[in-house]
Amino acid sequence: MNRQTKKHVLGLKRLSLVVSAMLYVGTVFANNPLVVDLPAQSLGESLHHLAKQSGAQILFSNEITGKQQVKSVKGQLTVEQALQQLLQGTGLAIKDNGNNSFSIVPAAQQQSRDMGQLKPIGVNAIGTANRDSNVAQLPVITVNAENENSYTMRSTSAATGLDLSLRETPQSVTVITKQRMEDQGLNSVGDVLANTTGIFYQESVPVFGETYVYSRGYALTNYQIDGGLAAAYAFGTGSNPFFDTAIYDSMTVVRGATGLLTGAGEPSGSINLNRKRPTQDFQASVETSAGSWDHYRGMFDVSGALNQSGTVRGRAVIATDTSDAWFDNYSGKRSLGYGILDVDLTDHTLLTVTGEYVKEKTEGGDNWVYGYPVVYYDNGEPTNYGKGANMSYDGYSNKTRQTYGLAIDHQFNDNWKLKFNYTYSEWDTDSLHGYVWYMSSDDTATFARVFRNKQKGESNAFDLKLDGHYYLWGRQHDVVLGVNSSDANFDFPLDLRVNGYYGATAHYANGHIVYTPDWSSATNSSANDKKINQRGGYISTRIRPLEHLAVILGARLSDWEYNRKNLNGPINGTLTEHRKYSDEFTPYVGVVYDFNQNLAAYASYTTIFNPQTYYDVNGLVLDPEEGVNYELGLKGEWFNGRLNASMAVFQSNKDNVAVKDDSNLTPWGEQAYRAEDDTKGKGYEMEVAGELMLGWHMQAGFTYVKIKDSDGELLTPDLPVKQFKLFTTYQIPQLPQLTIGGGVNWQSKTVSSEATEKYYDLFKQDAYAVVDLMARYEFNSHLSVAFNLKNAFDKEYRKGLLSRWEYGPERNWMATVKYKF
Missing domain, CATH: 2.40.170.20 (TonB-dependent receptor, beta-barrel domain)
Incomplete structure (x- = not known):
């Protein structure tokens, strides 16, 4: 094993330890109480909000919750404890399905355990109720926070056409959820890709100019819309014009060759909007x-x-x-x-x-x-x-x-x-x-x-x-x-x-x-x-x-x-x-x-x-x-x-x-x-995404890639060999209305392909890191205020064409007021 290979193996081992440590932390804190803040409202609304706050799966029927009103529930509670308080005096009971999943059932039926297996309707279900004639019980609605309060997704068909969980998919897949977009202030598809593991994103001109996207060192130009193929030039001539994320619930990026579904293309991947x-x-x-x-x-x-x-x-x-x-x-x-x-x-x-x-x-x-x-x-x-x-x-x-x-x-x-x-x-x-x-x-x-x-x-x-x-x-x-x-x-x-x-x-x-x-x-x-x-x-x-x-x-x-x-x-x-x-x-x-x-x-x-x-x-x-x-x-x-x-x-x-x-x-x-x-x-690359403990969400990834010609020379010196991207948020237990967070994007040195020996230092960008910070305060279930600070330490760096002085954005901020009806 040569020195360079040993170096890469050592780096892989170190990163493996980091991943293992993070997973261990998640396991330790998985059952910690959640900071619950539910106002007095209908039982159905409270169950919805509890699912969003906790990430738990709560199964119930509108027919059994009816229009019952429940008192407010506040405090540091587990999901089961919060449900017990909500259901006091309602004539309903909790059925623990395991794996952080609960069903709300009539108390008498829970006691006799004569309900059979409830069949939840997922987000892709057709119609408004489960009409399976083989199921004798009431139709059940699945409430979960997969796209509302999460940094990951349970399944995707973007890689193989089969609806598989991320663990079952034999390719690297990254999902950027709506919650992540809102937390980090990612208002364009370009912003999302710039913060996606394994993606090198380059703007010819910021603020609605043309852009270029690379994955694993190759141009990424294949798109899907809601799982369907998007034609060449469907969005214009640039590989990724500045689509607004206002209309998207999530983005799924598959890395590697995706010709099975998209046909011709580079071994870079595809973007599913x-x-x-x-x-x-x-x-x-x-x-x-x-x-x-x-x-x-x-x-x-x-x-x-x-x-x-x-x-x-x-x-x-x-x-x-x-x-x-x-x-x-x-x-x-x-x-x-x-x-x-x-x-x-x-x-x-x-x-x-x-x-x-x-x-x-x-x-x-x-x-x-x-x-x-x-x-x-x-x-x-x-x-x-x-x-x-x-x-x-x-x-x-x-x-x-x-x-x-x-x-x-x-x-x-x-x-x-x-x-x-x-x-x-x-x-x-x-x-x-x-x-x-x-x-x-x-x-x-x-x-x-x-x-x-x-x-x-x-x-x-x-x-x-x-x-x-x-x-x-x-x-x-x-x-x-x-x-x-x-x-x-x-x-x-x-x-x-x-x-x-x-x-x-x-x-x-x-x-x-x-x-x-x-x-x-x-x-x-x-x-x-x-x-x-x-x-x-x-x-x-x-x-x-x-x-x-x-x-x-x-x-x-x-x-x-x-x-x-x-x-x-x-x-x-x-x-x-x-x-x-x-x-x-x-x-x-x-x-x-x-x-x-x-x-x-x-x-x-x-x-x-x-x-x-x-x-x-x-x-x-x-x-x-x-x-x-x-x-x-x-x-x-x-x-x-x-x-x-x-x-x-x-x-x-x-x-x-x-x-x-x-x-x-x-x-x-x-x-x-x-x-x-x-x-x-x-x-090689690695990624962790999701909920490490109640109230703590994170998405982090590292990528290493080199493309060489037949003589072993680097073909893409203007693309970084290494990238690390991390963003995380945390809901303060003592002040559940407040969420704070931050992230960092780091990349290794890049050099213009036009660089000569004389001007080498002028045509390169050394390794650099850019730090972003955020905070959000929810006054109640309707009104919230968020603040995003990007390039918090005002790092000076170049991007775009390294044969020109094209600088990245300086420190900048955005304040957002949101009201939910």
Whole structure:
């Protein structure tokens, strides 16, 4: 074992001890009393609030609780003690189901223990009551705080299509719940990803600019919406525009290759956006926020039944967000509306209709690049215009996006169900932006560029899947069969570019770039129309050959097609590029072995197929990337799924990886690439998420990854090799209205791929950590105030392009007032 390997093994052992210690602490304090604060109200409301405060699962029927009113319950109590006080004089009793789960039943039936097994209705149940004719007792509603007061989730189908617990899933999965988003003030999907284990998130420009996401060293571009496939360009051209989290209940990030469900893509993973659903009972909330850099935000969320029987339910969310930036000459505004309707067509069939509208606007600088060059072009000396300087053209960007969806869920019986999901999206962008790329010491531009762009696109995607159970060898097994398809059209009718070289009329003065472009010299050579079509079918099954062993076998057959037309010059409308790949086979194998009810080991294997859009020096597109992905890991689950932990080692082997071909250019003057074979991405990661003890929630993860070429050289020096992310909150026992918390994001050194030996120190960012703090005070069950302080110690660091001085945000704050009706 060489020195480097020993170092990694030692680091893994140390981190394993940390994880073990945290799990031990959770076990010690699991049964400690909870600080309970329930006002005098109806019994049903008190049971709901107790479930939210404790994370316990409480099963009861509205028919047996009725409209009974109960006294307030306050103090340091266990869940069972709190329930006993609530039920005094109600004629009801507690039935302890184990694993922090309780049922509320009539006292007489509890005494005779003649209730049979209660069958709870989960959050995905169809209709409003359990209509199983084989169950003689009353219908039961499951109340738990999985998405309201938790940092984890009990199950997901985002990795294999099968509905599995996190422990049963043979890949690394991170869930960011709504509670975590609210606690940390994560108001955009970008904010969420920046704080997700294993994700490197990079903004070209903060405040609604374009963004890039990497997982395990590879670009992460595959999305799912409510478990259904999202088409390419469904949200615009950036890999992750600034979606607002106001409409999302949680986000699930699967790391590693996910081709079984999403088809073509990198071995990076997929992002599943889980939108808010209507509730049976009326609920509404309004919140308003104010913070640094004239940052103002507001949101209204209302939900409930729309008819007396409760078979039609709806939810609506509206939000607006506006902010300046910590650097000069840039501001942004976003507004959105979201609506969803659930209709019980029959006892077993649910229809869901959704609609979204998003509008984003930026004013001032460029929405792709900010900051300024690192060195002067004429003398090579470092530039120094200050952290707030922004050498971008004074332009604008307007974006709109509309998304509509239709879903049908049908439950055939206890074993089989069918789900159909269709999504249509269209978007439009109009922008004027530019930047200075090279600067001379006399404050004039050596090279400047201004763009005038118009883009629009539309996409269609559908998923149809059948999943259920079958019996073989005396055991129950699971299976899912599905087909999905996506069609995306991307029109780029206007792409005017004005380039200014030596002697350009651009210069920097009074904090702004002064530049009058000569539009008569503009070119429109990049105007084009693109179409990407992908379709496929898949099957996945979980077989249990032994009591403690599960084998997951899956396969997908895919077709992928790409067409590009030039929209400029004498070949306007001519098909300039066409690629098609048919019958691409993607196998998937996973094995999970349960050591006991809490701990499991797993292994998984799948292949990689990823068409590319890079061109070589002769103008030919590179062949698709191909390879394999391996993963081995250990997972744990405690306290009825409220605490999850995982450790994994992984490796991706890829051929035909695009790397820059030195200074060579394509025939049309852009950077040329060459294909690199025998590349390897290796690493390990670990994560703990959930409730360590009553009132203490935490999510923490560490990642190590390196991608090397066939000669062992690092291919991605501009991505950190190591990352550590932690966020935690704690409810003060002596003052239960107060919750405090904080977190830290740390990453190792990064270096620009353009760095030379002479300018190495200027083109790098040393390892750094950023600390966030929060506090929330709940005056009562309706009114609360929260305060978030980000970059609390005002750490100075660079992000974005390391060939420019692009600084991360300074210390900033946000205060939020929320009222629940």
